[in-house]
Amino acid sequence: MLKYIMSEDAEIISAKRAGFCFGVKRAVNMAFEAAKRGNTVHTLGPIIHNPQVVEKLKEVGVYPLDNLDSPHIETIIIRTHGVSKDVSDKLKKKGYNVIDATCPFVKKAQQYAKLLKDEGYQVIIVGDIEHPEVNGLMSYAGKDVIVINKNSYLPPLKKKVGIIVQTTQPVDVFKKIVSEVVGRVKELKVFNTICNSTDLRLKETKNMAKKVDTMIIVGGKNSANTTQLAELCRSINVTTYHIETADEIDDDLILKGKKIGISAGASTPDWIISEVENKIKNIKKGNM
Amino acid sequence: MLKYIMSEDAEIISAKRAGFCFGVKRAVNMAFEAAKRGNTVHTLGPIIHNPQVVEKLKEVGVYPLDNLDSPHIETIIIRTHGVSKDVSDKLKKKGYNVIDATCPFVKKAQQYAKLLKDEGYQVIIVGDIEHPEVNGLMSYAGKDVIVINKNSYLPPLKKKVGIIVQTTQPVDVFKKIVSEVVGRVKELKVFNTICNSTDLRLKETKNMAKKVDTMIIVGGKNSANTTQLAELCRSINVTTYHIETADEIDDDLILKGKKIGISAGASTPDWIISEVENKIKNIKKGNM
Numbered sequence: 001m002l003k004y005i006m007s008e009d010a011e012i013i014s015a016k017r018a019g020f021c022f023g024v025k026r027a028v029n030m031a032f033e034a035a036k037r038g039n040t041v042h043t044l045g046p047i048i049h050n051p052q053v054v055e056k057l058k059e060v061g062v063y064p065l066d067n068l069d070s071p072h073i074e075t076i077i078i079r080t081h082g083v084s085k086d087v088s089d090k091l092k093k094k095g096y097n098v099i100d101a102t103c104p105f106v107k108k109a110q111q112y113a114k115l116l117k118d119e120g121y122q123v124i125i126v127g128d129i130e131h132p133e134v135n136g137l138m139s140y141a142g143k144d145v146i147v148i149n150k151n152s153y154l155p156p157l158k159k160k161v162g163i164i165v166q167t168t169q170p171v172d173v174f175k176k177i178v179s180e181v182v183g184r185v186k187e188l189k190v191f192n193t194i195c196n197s198t199d200l201r202l203k204e205t206k207n208m209a210k211k212v213d214t215m216i217i218v219g220g221k222n223s224a225n226t227t228q229l230a231e232l233c234r235s236i237n238v239t240t241y242h243i244e245t246a247d248e249i250d251d252d253l254i255l256k257g258k259k260i261g262i263s264a265g266a267s268t269p270d271w272i273i274s275e276v277e278n279k280i281k282n283i284k285k286g287n288m
Numbered sequence: 289m290l291k292y293i294m295s296e297d298a299e300i301i302s303a304k305r306a307g308f309c310f311g312v313k314r315a316v317n318m319a320f321e322a323a324k325r326g327n328t329v330h331t332l333g334p335i336i337h338n339p340q341v342v343e344k345l346k347e348v349g350v351y352p353l354d355n356l357d358s359p360h361i362e363t364i365i366i367r368t369h370g371v372s373k374d375v376s377d378k379l380k381k382k383g384y385n386v387i388d389a390t391c392p393f394v395k396k397a398q399q400y401a402k403l404l405k406d407e408g409y410q411v412i413i414v415g416d417i418e419h420p421e422v423n424g425l426m427s428y429a430g431k432d433v434i435v436i437n438k439n440s441y442l443p444p445l446k447k448k449v450g451i452i453v454q455t456t457q458p459v460d461v462f463k464k465i466v467s468e469v470v471g472r473v474k475e476l477k478v479f480n481t482i483c484n485s486t487d488l489r490l491k492e493t494k495n496m497a498k499k500v501d502t503m504i505i506v507g508g509k510n511s512a513n514t515t516q517l518a519e520l521c522r523s524i525n526v527t528t529y530h531i532e533t534a535d536e537i538d539d540d541l542i543l544k545g546k547k548i549g550i551s552a553g554a555s556t557p558d559w560i561i562s563e564v565e566n567k568i569k570n571i572k573k574g575n576m
Contacts, residue, residue: 178467
């Protein structure tokens, strides 16, 4: 039973800021370039949180690794999220050919974490403790580092506190936590390390979600920033589907109404977004 | 026509933190001590925002001045709010015997303003631009200083911003402004210069106001922190009177209900608070 109840005159709108951000584009290019040079190339963990891009890279000889104990490592790529100081030191020590594809904005956040620690601040990282970017940031932030997200209880703090923020966090969560902290300390130094493109993508997607009947968010199910886009749309009560590829547009996915919005995370490649757009356009034409 | 409709069994509660704070107590003591030494003593502006204390000081020979052009100045006292850098320099140049009764917390805020300016931050002062403390702080904060209060529109900001706050501002206003600023800058350094005793007095008065039928706030009509206490009580819809002395407890002041709360600003002397308490107790006993 087909469940598409999209109007014949339905409008399909795609977000301008959907898809690869600067840091992801740079990292994926670096991986394809490394593969061209003919070495065995590995990435430490999936290069970005998008399974389809990881598969494409395998086709040209770039393989993700879980750890550094595997034999036969020649060239190793540090992914966009960056790595902890320990891992960075280990990579140097092992003498691999290291390609550092850490997003420059993440690199900057790591430097600020170290700077705050060196200046004697207790460092708070606003972000998700499970995320590899935060894991890397923590290693630079000193022993008394605290990771806080929107649901966390604020523990007792020292008098002099520094704050940095995971580059893909929503600005409202960051502002709320800064406001809570400032009332409880004597001195606060904050680096707003939220990546501008994340902020703009969230805003554009939110505005779009307010105007459409159904939202399609395209990107890795393991991508935090894509999942965040889907959660944002659901929070304003629009029917929202988070899919990885056009193949997921099937009978279970109900496209209702006159306006369908499409947005995508920072790790979603253009070709997947295009496939989704085309499939929806074809449904509209009755060409399924 | 008498309008007191206070219950016979009415309870009268006084705030523990009503009255002179550390800085005011210190300044008033310094003024009385100076008077004892027999010189002509002047204060630059009223020493604190309480007309009755200023009158008491006149009785022992301490007179407020409007400006430094008056002749016959020997000893001059800088009041709790502090002075601008210009005035401070002028006082030194004129060779007066200067007694600096600037509240040590205000002095610290002045030092932080200078520090932020010297470190290249654009300084924001959260406070009331008309208040002499803020006037003093501004003179240390550099040319691009901005003064913001709860009603202000936030102007365009530089990327690197520092914030200090008038010592008597409510912490919620401060937190809200910090939160707005942090979303719009790259780097933020904040010194929470709110005086702890102000914060505690506001909290105690707010909690009291929630439990009583009428609030009496005692203190100078020209005292910002006293006025703030009265506004706070009114904002939670309790009948509130802001009076300077017990003399204002007359037919126009309706003391209704079973619980009467009394609080006072940081510049209100104990003897005035006691007079108010006693007058209300006498009303209760019908001894007016």
